[in-house]
Amino acid sequence: MTDESSGVVAEVFQNEYLPEGASVADAVVTITAGAGAGRTVGAGASAAEVIMIDCSGSMSGERLVQARKAAAVAVDTLRDGVAFAVVAGTDWAQMVYPDVQTLAVANDDTRYAARQAIRHLKAGGGTQIGTWLTLARELFLANPAEIRHAILLTDGRNGESARTFQAVLDQCTGLFVCDSRGVGQNWSAAELIKVADALLGTADGMKDPAGLEEDFRSMIEAAMGKTVAGVALRLWTPAGARIRFVKQVHPGILDLTDRRTDVSARVGDYPTGAWGAESRDYHLAIELDPDTVGAVGEEKLAARVSVVRGEEVLAKGLVRAVWTDEEAKSTRLNKRVAHYTGAAELASAIQEGLAAREAGDTATATARLGRAVQLATEAGRSDTVQLLARVVEVQDARTGTVQLKRRSENKDVDIDAEIAALESRRTTRVRTN
Template sequence: MTDESSGVVAEVFQNEYVPVGATVADAVVTVTAGGGGTSRPAHGAPAAEVIMIDCSGSMSGERLVQARKAAAVAVDTLRDGVSFAVVAGTDWAQMVYPDRQTLAVADHATRAAAKDAIRHLKAGGGTKIGAWLTLARELFLADRAEIRHAILLTDGRNGESTGTFERALEQCKGLFVCDSRGVGQNWSAAELIKIADALLGTADGMKDPAGLEADFRSMIEAAMGKTVAGVTLRVWTPAGATIRFVKQVHPEILDLTGRRTDVSARVGDYPIGAWGAESRDYHLSVELGSDTIGDIGEEKLAARVSVVRGDDVLAKGLVRVVWTDEEAKSTRLNKRVAHYTGAAELASAIQEGLAAREAGDTVTATARLGRAVQLATEAGRSDTVQLLGRVVEVQDARTGTVQLKRRSENKDVDIDAEIAALGSRKTTRVRPN
C-alpha cells in the first residue's frame, strides 16, 4: 500500500495460511521509495559527512597511500553545500580538515583545501575507534543537517576496552549512519558489524587497498542520494501478541529488534535510517497469543506495518493469518520468507563459529562453521564455501561435516574468514511467489 503523495510503497510477502493451533506469523515487507519518501529534490536535503581515516602505525606504506586517494575521491564526490570534515584516527581523533572542531561547507575552495590536507596524512600510533566515533558525534551535533553520514576506515583491531567502545556506539545511535570498512589483514569483522548494527550502516572489508577509491566513491554517491532521514518502521500488533524479531534482510542484514521505541503498548517504532530512491526488505515475525487462535477458515490481522516519518505515514502493509487444516496450504513456503530465513541463519552461523574459534572453543566453532558450510552449499554460495574452506577442512559440504583447521601464521587465512563473515550479511533478492 502507498500514499500517492509520498512515493513510498510497502508490499507484504507471506503465506498467510497456518496450521490449526499455530501462533507464529512471518512476513517480508518490501519498502520501495521512488524519491526517498519526499517530493523535495535530492540536492535540497541538508547533508553532513565525516570521513574517518585510520592513521595508526600499521597503515604506513601502500595502505595509507590508497587511503589518501580514497579520502580525496570522497571529498570530490560531495555535492556543493554539504557540511563535511576529515578526521585522522589513532589513539585519539584529530581534525585533518578543517583544522578547527567544526564542519566545513563543500565548494571548490574547501574541497581543494581538504585534499591538500589529506595529502599530508602520516601513520603512527594505535587504534581507538570509539574516540573517532565520539569526535564524529560532536561534529554532527554542532550541525543542523538532516542527512548525517560517516565513513570509517581501519586496518586494525580496536585498542579500547569493550565497554569504552560500546558506550561510544550507544551515544552515537540515532544521530548518524556509518559505513565501516576494513583494509589489510588485521581488522575485526565483529567490530565492523557492531558499528553497522548500531549505526544502521554497511560493513565490508578487503585485503587489497587498491579497491578503496571505488568503494569510497560508491559510499558517498549513495549518501548524496539520500533525501530524507528519521524514517521508522511502525508495527502494530493485536492484544496478547509479541514481536519475535524485526530485521532488515536486504540489501544487508541488520537486526532491529532491540532498537524498538514504544509508541504505545501495542505499537513500536524501529529505525530504518535515511532514504533515497531505493528498496529494502524487512523480515517481521509475530507470536500471537494462544487465546487469539482462530478456528478453521478464520482470518485475523497479525500486524499492521507502516513506514513513518514524524507524523506522516508514507505507506502501509498488513500481515494476515488464516487458520487451515489443509496441509497443502499451510506448508507452502513463501519464497522471500524462506530465502531470508536461510540467509540470516547463515550469517549467524558464520559469525558465531568465528567468535568461538577466536575464543578457543573448538567444539562450538566446528559445529557452527559446519552448519555454515551446509547452508552456503544449499544456497549455492560457492564463494562463501570456498572462503570457509580456508578455516575448516570440508569433508561433506551437503551435511556440513567439517574439521576445524589449526590456526595458521598465514594471515590471509584469517582475513578470508573475516571477509566471509561480512559477506554473509549481504543478500540477494528473489522473485516473489
C-alpha cells in the same frame, strides 16, 4: 497498500495460512521509495559527511597510500554545499580538514584544501575507534544537517574495552548513519558488525587496499542520494503478541529487534535511517498470543506495518494470519521469507562460529562453521564457501562436515573468515511469483 502521494510503497510477502494452533506469523515487507520519496525534503536535503581514516602505525606503506587516495576521491564526490570533515583516527581522533573542530562547506576551494590536508596523513599509534566516533558525533551535533553520514576505515582491532566501545555506539545511535570498512589483515568483522547494527550502515572488508577508492566513491554517492532521514518502520501488533524479531534483510542484514521505541501499548517504531530512491526488505516474525490463536477458518491481523517519518505515514501494509486445516496451504513456504531465513541463518552461523573459534571452543566453532558451509552450498554462494574453505577443511559441503584448520600464522588466511562473516550479511533478492 500505500499513500501514493508519498512515493513510498510497502508490499507484504507471506504465507498467511497457518496450521491449527500455530501462533507465529512470518512476513517479508518490501519497502520501495521512488525518486520523489518524501518530496517535502527533496534532492536538496541538507547533508553532512564525516570521513574517518585509520592512521595507526599498521597503516603505513601501501595501505595509507590507498586510504589517502580513497579519502580524496570521497571528498571529490561530495556535492556542493555538503558540510564535511576528514578525521584521522589513532589512539585519539584528530581533525585533518578543516583544522578546527567544525564542518567545512563543500565547494571547489574546500575540496582542494581537504585533498592537500589528506596528502599529509601520517601513520603512527594505536586504534581507539570509540574516540573517532565521539569526534564525529560532536561534529554532527554542532551542525543542523538532516542527512548525516560517516565513513569509518580501520585496519585493526579496536583497542578499547567492549564496554567503552558500546557506550560510544549507544551515544551515536540515531544521530548519524555510519558505513564501516576493514582493510588489511587485522580488523574484526564482529566490531564492524557492531558499528553497522548500531548506526544502520553497511560493513565490508577487504585485504587489498586497492579497492578502497571505488568503494569510497560509491559510499559517498549512495549517501548523497539520500533525500529523507529519520524514517521508521512502525508496527502495530495485537494484544498479547510478542515481536520475535524485526530485521532488515536486504540489501544487507541488520537486526533492529532491540531498537524499538514504544509509541503506544501496541505500537512501536524501528529506525531505518535515511532513504533515497531505493528498495529494502524487512523480515518480521510475530508471535501471537498463544491463548487466543484463531480457530480454523478465522483470520486475524498479525501486524499493521507502516513507514513513517515523524507522524507522517508514507506507506502501509498488513501482515495477516489465517488458520486452516488444509496442509497444502499451511506448509507452503513463501519464497522471499524462506530465502531470507536461510540468509540470516548463514550469517549468524559464520559469526557464531568465528566467535567460538576466537574463544577456543573448537567443538562449537566446527559445528557452526560446518553448518555455514552447508547453508552457503545450498544457497549457491560459492564465494562464501571458498572463503570458509580457508579456515575449515571441507570434507563434505553438502552435509556440512568440516574440520577446523589450525589458526595459522598467515594472517592472510584468517582474515578470509572475517570477510566471509561480512559478505554473508549481504543478500540478494529472489524473484517471487
